[in-house]
Amino acid sequence: MNCPIFKKKEAVIKNLADRINRAQGLSEKAGIAEEMQKEVTVLLSCLEYDNKRTDCGNCRFIAKLREKTARLIIRTRKLE
Numbered sequence: 244m245n246c247p248i249f250k251k252k253e254a255v256i257k258n259l260a261d262r263i264n265r266a267q268g269l270s271e272k273a274g275i276a277e278e279m280q281k282e283v284t285v286l287l288s289c290l291e292y293d294n295k296r297t298d299c300g301n302c303r304f305i306a307k308l309r310e311k312t313a314r315l316i317i318r319t320r321k322l323e
Contacts, residue, residue, distance in 0.1 A: 244298040248289055256282050256309060263316060269323040276316035283310045 244250070259279040266272040286306035293299050 244301060246291075246298050246302060248291065249286065249298070249302045252282055252286050253305075260309075269319045273317045273320035276313040280310060280313040280317070283313060 256279055259275055259282065263272050263275045263279070266275055283306050286302055287310065289299075289302070291299075292303070
């Protein structure tokens with residue numbers, strides 16, 4: 244995608260996803276997922292969003308998937 248905002252945030256989000264995968268307990272994973280959720284919120288509230296641009300549509304789709312993933316991981320904290 245040719246979006247500097249996405250490229251910057253995507254690198255941070257991928258790093259957080261890697262940290263989640265390496266984390267040991269549910270509580271640790273949920274804490275990192277909360278960080279991820281904050282980063283994803285930036286993408287979902289992007290002021291440059293244009294529903295006519297393919298890159299924006301792809302970014303929004305990916306961000307929503309990541310948001311759902313983060314929410315699911317955060318909910319698992321209750322299982323611990």
